[in-house]
Amino acid sequence: MNLFAQAIAWLTDPANQGGPDGIWTRSLEHVWYTVIAVVLACLVAIPLGYLVGHTGRGRGLVVVSSGAARALPSLGVVTVAGLILGIGLTAPMIALILLAIPSILAGAYAGLEAIDRQTIDAARAVGMSEWQILTRVEMPLGLPLLLGGVRSAVLQVVATATLAAYVGSGGLGRPMFLGLKTQDYAQMLAASLVVVVLALVLEGAFELIERLAQRRFAPVPSTST
Amino acid sequence: MKSRFDLSPPVRWLRAAAVVVAGLLALTACSTANPLTSATPSAGSSSAPATLVVGSQQYYSNEIIAELYAQALEAKGFKITRQFQIGQREVYLPELIAGKVDVFPEYSGNLLQYLDKAATAKSGAEVMAALPDALPDGLRILGAAEATDQxxxxxxxxxxxxxxxxxxxxxxxxxxxxxxxxxxxxxxxxxxxxxxxxxxxxxxxxxxxxxxxxxxxxxxxxxxxxxxxxxxxxxxxxxxxxxxxLTDPKNLILPQNVVPVVSAKVDTTAAAIIDKVSAELSTAELVGLNAISVKDQSSSAVIAKAWLTAKGLL
Amino acid sequence: MTWILANLDLIAARTLAHLALSLPAIVLAFVLSLPLGWFAARYTWSRLGVLTAFGLLYAVPSLPLFIVLPTIIGVGVRDAANVVAALTLYGMALMVRATTDALVSVDPAIRLSATAMGYSGLSRFVTVELPLAGPVLLAGLRVVSVSTISLVTVSGLLGVNNLGLLFTDGFQRGILAEVLAGIGAVVLLALAVDGLLVLIGRAAMPWARAVRAR
Missing domain, CATH: 3.40.190.120 (Osmoprotection protein (prox); domain 2)
Known part of the structure; x- marks a missing residue:
């Protein structure tokens, strides 16, 4: 495609690479936004997911509310948060964290739920405390599913972090929106390609981590999410 | 697998999948209720007043102006289809050129700059003089309103x-x-x-x-x-x-008079009706209309009706 | 609140248009994912490639896809076909993986006994494997339906008629209620379609309830 060739040409032009508006800076900002959003989402979702998965209580509530959260349109959330909070990183962060939480939450409690009850009963029988069961049995065995949840959250956040530019922040959304609004579709596509490449790199990293985790804690009940 | 870190497979997949999807869509297009593609008006008979499609930008103030045109035309017996909130210029101008939209409120300076990147016009009159030649065949402008929104x-x-x-x-x-x-x-x-x-x-x-x-x-x-x-x-x-x-003594910003762009389907009768609306539309009036939209949060239809009634245009 | 009450018919019209874009995309994503999922489940060597390729589709930012897709398939940016095609691709990004997982989860022993009973090829797939994979397929479809309905809003930035227009209009005019109404309508619509899918699943797979009740 001609447009793809133009996009590659745009990316390889040194004028578009350096400087505060350059693709390198924007990519770093983009990764930075993704990392912050996913880490903050993990801080909320993992303890909550473990609580639900370990006690088995509140599962229905969590399933329904994370279903509703998945339906939250990020564009709308950014708009509302922006109207209330003004420009800056807080508004898009709220949208990205809300986007990331359901997958991580599901990964955390599903990972615990998928463990054979006999394993946990055995742990209890040998005199482990609830805390020991959680940290020594459930968390390691549930790790693969949790990682799968974090992985899909990362993928979604990387693709959606472009919205930060909609309310005055940086990231790869800047060249993307600029290209869109000035009919410079090569630039828009170039920025999108970088997002896809970032996603590829992160996917590759997660594939490695997941394999290491599987090797370390094998056997596991399920291979994927 | 090595290709995991190679960019081309997903792109190729995307294209292949897109082609498959497009093919299936073509098959199912007839059965799905589709409010968008049915917008193209059929070339109707010339006896009855034609159905005109009035469009607007994705900008509330522009939608109000479009609604003014629409209601004024409806009051004189024209049938109107509304296609409001059609994105920005890069989205709606191709639709105007394709004949999918007949009446559209535009802004003179930005329109000229979009159509002719090398335009040298500076004053409002120069912009208006340059526009007819810059417009693609089949489209023309009517008289500009005094109102500017730049x-x-x-x-x-x-x-x-x-x-x-x-x-x-x-x-x-x-x-x-x-x-x-x-x-x-x-x-x-x-x-x-x-x-x-x-x-x-x-x-x-x-x-x-x-x-x-x-x-x-x-x-x-x-x-x-x-x-x-x-x-x-x-x-x-x-x-x-x-x-x-801040004032602009060196004319950096082109004047943006509100100007209707219309298709050949807009005859002299319809043009005269739109001209009457433009004649009443000053900048102060436009600011007033926008203020109602933002403060009272009324819909464009309500705002337009009240204004047209007050001006005796309904 | 007054804005919402005064504009109920606008919200209703936008919701209907929203549904008209979402439903074809959800159905298409489901149908098109079946053969691809079957392929990836049947031929293990292809699985990583197929799943990675479609998984990555999800990382393509949606707004550029809405612009670039028309240049590839030759439709207008604002045409329903464009929006539905883009949403179908995103749906497939999730659904191909779910379909593969669902088919892989079918007990190989059951497949073998079906073969022993004389089932072969397509008939075995349709009458034995597909029903057994049903619950997992349904779970995947529910995720696809919710995310599709949420994603439609992005096309509002291009002026496509759907609930996303309430965001852009509310943003410009500073009407918070309008944006909130849009979010609420999207979530309610997603939950309604989700509920519908669950009901359809119960009707089509009465045996699955026992499994889920576990």
Whole structure:
């Protein structure tokens, strides 16, 4: 495609690479936004997911509310948060964290739920405390599913972090929106390609981590999410 | 697998999948209820008044003007289909050219600059004179309204007083980095940072806020996160917040008179009706209409009806 | 609140248009994912490639896809076909993986006994494997339906009629209620379609309830 060739040409032009508006800076900002959003989402979702998965209580509530959260349109959330909070990183962060939480939450409690009850009963029988069961049995065995949840959250956040530019922040959304609004579709596509490449790199990293985790804690009940 | 880290397979997949999807869509297109593609009017008989499609930009003020045209035409027996909120120029202009839309409120300067990147017109009259030739075949402009709604540089009253600002030229006195809040496309517009540098010798950095000078831009200016804001001149928030609009002695910003762009389906009768609306539309009137939309939050239909009734155009 | 009450018919019209874009995309994503999922489940060597390729589709930012897709398939940016095609691709990004997982989860022993009973090829797939994979397929479809309905809003930035227009209009005019109404309508619509899918699943797979009740 001609447009793809133009996009590659745009990316390889040194004028578009350096400087505060350059693709390198924007990519770093983009990764930075993704990392912050996913880490903050993990801080909320993992303890909550473990609580639900370990006690088995509140599962229905969590399933329904994370279903509703998945339906939250990020564009709308950014708009509302922006109207209330003004420009800056807080508004898009709220949208990205809300986007990331359901997958991580599901990964955390599903990972615990998928463990054979006999394993946990055995742990209890040998005199482990609830805390020991959680940290020594459930968390390691549930790790693969949790990682799968974090992985899909990362993928979604990387693709959606472009919205930060909609309310005055940086990231790869800047060249993307600029290209869109000035009919410079090569630039828009170039920025999108970088997002896809970032996603590829992160996917590759997660594939490695997941394999290491599987090797370390094998056997596991399920291979994927 | 090595291809995991190779970019081309997903792209190829995307294309292959897109082709498959498009093929299936073609098959199912007839059965799905589809409010969008049925917009193309059929070439009807010439006896009855034609059905006209009135379009608008994705901008509430533009939608109000489109609604003015639509209701004025309806009052005189025309059948109107409304296609409002059609994105920005790059989305709706192709639809106008394709004959999918018959009446569209436009802004003279930006329209000319979009159609003819090399345009040299500066004054409102020059812009209007250059437009007919720049427009593609099948489209023409009617008379422009006195109302203008153009990009304008605004600062807070306090900031203007502190630095003694009246015109854009005076910004040189501020010193240091000036942050301008505007839509993303502003970064590449002739009246944007390039023009500020070339015409006024000013260095600015752009903070992109894509609400077309709306509440987020206004809040950023009030909070001091930006010093300069690109706000449309007919936006009531300028008066509400006592912002100072800097004058433009070197004509950096082209005048943006509201001007209807119409297709060949708009006959002299219809054109005369639209002209009557344009004749009544001054900048003050437009600011008033916008203010009702933002403050009372009324719909464009309600606002247009009240205004047209008051002007005796219904 | 007053804005919402005064504009109920607008919200209703936008919701209907929203549904008209979402439903074809959800159905298409489901149908098109079946053969691809079957392929990836049947031929292990292809699985990583197929799943990675479609998984990555999800990382393509949606707004550029809405613009670039028309240049590839030759439709207008604002045409329903464009929006539905883009949403179908995103749906497939999730659904191909879910379909593969669902088919892989079918007990190989059951497949073998079906073969022993004389089932072969397509008939075994339709009458034995597909029903057994049903619950997992349904779970995947529910995720696809919710995310599709949420994603439609992005096309509002291009002026496509759907609930996303309430975001852009509310943003410009500073009407918070309008944006909130849009979010609420999207979530309610997603939950309604989700509920519908659950009901359809119960009707089609009465045996699955026992499994889920576990």
């Amino acid at each position: 990009d304008s540089y605004n600062v807070t009253k306090e900031f203007a007083a502190k630095h003694g600002l009246v015109s854009i030229e005076d910004l040189a006195k501020v010193g240091g980095a000036i942050k301008v809040g505007a839509n993303s496309e502003f970064a590449k517009r002739p009246y944007g940072p390039i023009g500020l540098k070339g015409v006024y010798g000013l260095d600015v950095s752009v903070i992109s806020i894509d609400d077309s000078g709306g509440p987020l831009t206004v809040k950023a200016l009030k909070d001091g996160k930006i010093q300069l804001a690109d706000i449309y001149s007919a936006d009531p928030s300028i008066a509400t917040n006592e912002f100072v609009t």
